[in-house]
Amino acid sequence: MFVFEKANHKYRFPIITICLIFLTLCTLFFDSIDSYAFTPKKEFGISLFTSYFFNATFVEWTTNAIYLYMFADNIEDVVGHFNFFFLFLFFGFLANLTYFVFHMDSIVPVVGTSGVVSGILGMYYVFFPNVKSTMVFEKVTFRDVPIFFSLSIWILVQGYLYIVERHSNVQSTYIGQVVTFLIGMVVAHLLLKQNVLDKLEHNLRLTTFQNKTILCPSCNHPIPAKKYGRFHCNSCQTNFFFDRTGKKFLP
Structure with missing residues (x-):
């Protein structure tokens, strides 16, 4: 399932979002990413903060880059450049920490920006609930759907995928996406109290x-x-x- 945002205009140019997309693209050309991947059973190190700048495949990077381009620019617009960069680091760290809590004995290394994207979507859900979106399933497309509805379906799908993988004894990273989405909503509500x-x-x-x-x-x-x-x-x-x-x- 994919969710595509329709027009949501910006006031500030999203320089941090563009730079992060470019940075994650550059990491695709590293010869080996094992030392940057986060593995819960290993000793904590810099990988706790570096793994979410890497993606396992070009397809995974493309998906995350599209979501960042569509949604992160508006979040950066609202909270400001510096705060957005801090949130990027925070959501990535939170996704890794969640994976550690649920899979402490895992020796499977993980990389990916999906946890960050999920946190950003959680904030977008709160900030721009009425922006129109397009939901795309395998063979079905729904147009002009309010973003609060399409993202609600999206996060339910992530939760369902986590349950399916856990039932199959797969060490799933979907739980990190669910948690960061919910925390993103909480962060957005807190910022709303600051009248941002x-x-x-x-x-x-x-x-x-x-x-x-x-x-x-x-x-x-x-x-x-x-x-x-x-x-x-x-x-x-x-x-x-x-x-x-x-x-x-x-x-």
């Missing part, structure tokens, strides 16, 4: 109106605007009012 979204929305209002467009408060679709007043979004059929104090929904 209100500050971002203020910057977005200034930028978009200077560019003669405003963003629909429901789906973030850009709408041409020459002055303040009443607007209708043809993308999601939402009516709203835009003035100097911000966007307001109308009946």
Whole structure:
């Protein structure tokens, strides 16, 4: 299952996200990644912090890079460059720690950015629940699905895969993705109490109106605007009012 974000506009260029995608790409060309992989039964070392910069295959990197490109840029936009880099490290560490707790005797080395991606998706779930998305299964595609619904299905699938692999006695890393997703939601709720979204929305209002467009408060679709007043979004059929104090929904 894949979840694709539709347009969600940014205020700041996601320099950290782009650099991290490029860095994880470079690690694909290492001759050996065994010394960077995290193995729970071995002594803790730098691998606890390096394993999530590596991916086992190009396909795995591509999947994680796509998710980072679609979702991490908006999280970086909200929390700022430095805080986003710290969150990247935190979610990667948390995913490895979770794998250790559930598989202490494992001698299977793990690498991958999936745990980080999952934490970012958890934050996105809280910050942008109404952004439209596309859900893709093997042969079925659902379009214009609110992100809170598509990501709910996504995390349930991760939990199901973990149960299946555990039942088959496979040392699964899916539990790390479930935990980081939930912690990402908690972190996002804590940041909401600091009004980080209100500050971002203020910057977005200034930028978009200077560019003669405003963003629909429901789906973030850009709408041409020459002055303040009443607007209708043809993308999601939402009516709203835009003035100097911000966007307001109308009946």
